[in-house]
Amino acid sequence: MSTWQARVRAPRECVVLLSGEKQAQPTHLHHTGLSSWDYYVTMPMPASTFTLAVGCWRQATAQLSTAQLTPPVQGTRAGASHTHAGSLDLNPFTNMDHPVITSPQSTLVYSGLKDEKHSESDCSGLGDDNLTCCHVDYPCPFTDPSAWSQGVIPHRVFAPPSLLQKAQVQILPLLPGCLAAAHATLGVHPFPRLDVLIVPAGFSSLGMASPHIIFLSQSVLCGEREGDGERDGVGGERGLSLCGSRLCHELSHSWFGLAIGARDWTEEWISEGFATYLEDIIWARAQ
Ligand SMILES: [Zn+2]
Known part of the structure; x- marks a missing residue:
């Protein structure tokens, strides 16, 4: 078990997503064409759950602009990307028409239920069982009273430009309901925030859960599967x-597979069993 902190430098047009408790904002390193991203976790986790994803993605927002849907300039490298900056804003988070992200507060969707009055050490009134944790000292979400009332944690959705519209229409509206349903079914979210990234259909599974990050295959999007649109139409039930x-x-893997899990990967079927059992229960509640 370990905690981690990381500083990742990447070309400015890239997005760096990493398992980390706070949503990082890039610092632009002038004269290099690079951005620097800082992430950390304080919750001890198996190092095997550490996840890093770097790519030319865009964030799905309520409103998409043409600049967001424009594929990023290919082949830019440190020191070379400045030549393109005048014609296309390479920052994946901003564009000239809709400066959708200007601060962490504006990028994230909050439930509004957070109670700032409680401190982390105030464990009174936690759920029905007045739960306390006995693990090593860290800011545990299960003993944070404000976390108990936060059904919808801050979340974002990222996708390559070609899939951004589908991610916006299909995934972004689903997330709050699914997060709230997961919270209603399983209790406090083990992780304080979530990024969902749409990965190519060639990804080895339909999805993968890591601390603070979920990879969803392009194949789960309506209209991306063989036969879509023939039987019940793209976006059908x-x-x-x-x-x-x-x-x-x-989402249920945050509880089964990440917060708790099998001692080694040979027993991963236990986590998959719980997640498979819960997927229909949570989804039924979300609708
Ligand atoms: Zn699974």
């Missing part, structure tokens, strides 16, 4: 159900 239940499956 069947497609929505596949997408939603897969999302709920990955």
Whole structure:
């Protein structure tokens, strides 16, 4: 078990997503064409759950602009990307028409239920069981009273430009309901925030859950599977159900597979069993 902190430098047009408790904002390193991202966790986790994803993605927001849907300039390297900056804003988070992200507060969706009056050491009134934790000292979400009332944690969705519109229409609206349903079913969210990244159809599974990050395959999006649009239309009920239940499956791994899990990977079926059992329960609640 370990904690970690990381500073990642990447070309400015890239997004760096990493298992970390706070949503990092990039610091632009002038004269280099690079951005620097800082992440950390204080909750001891198996090092095997550490996840890093770097790519030319865009954040799905309520409103998309043409600049967000424009593929990033290919082949830019440190020191060379400045030549393109005048014609295209390479910052994946901003564009000239809609400066959608200017601060952490504006990038994240909050439930508004957070109670700032409680301190981390005030464990009174925690759920029905007045739960206390006995592990090593760290700011445990299970003993944070404000976490107990936060059904919808801050969340964001990222996708390559070609899938951004589908991510915006299909995944972004599903997330609050699925997060709230997971919270109603399983209790406090083990992790204080979540990024969902749409990965290519060639990804080895339909989804993968890591601390603070879920990878969802392009294949779960409506209209991306063979036969979509023939039986019940793109975005039809069947497609929505596949997408939603897969999302709920990955969400439930925050509790089963990450917060707790098998001692080694040979017993991973236990976590998968819980997640598979819970995906329909949470999805039914989310609708
Ligand atoms: Zn699973």
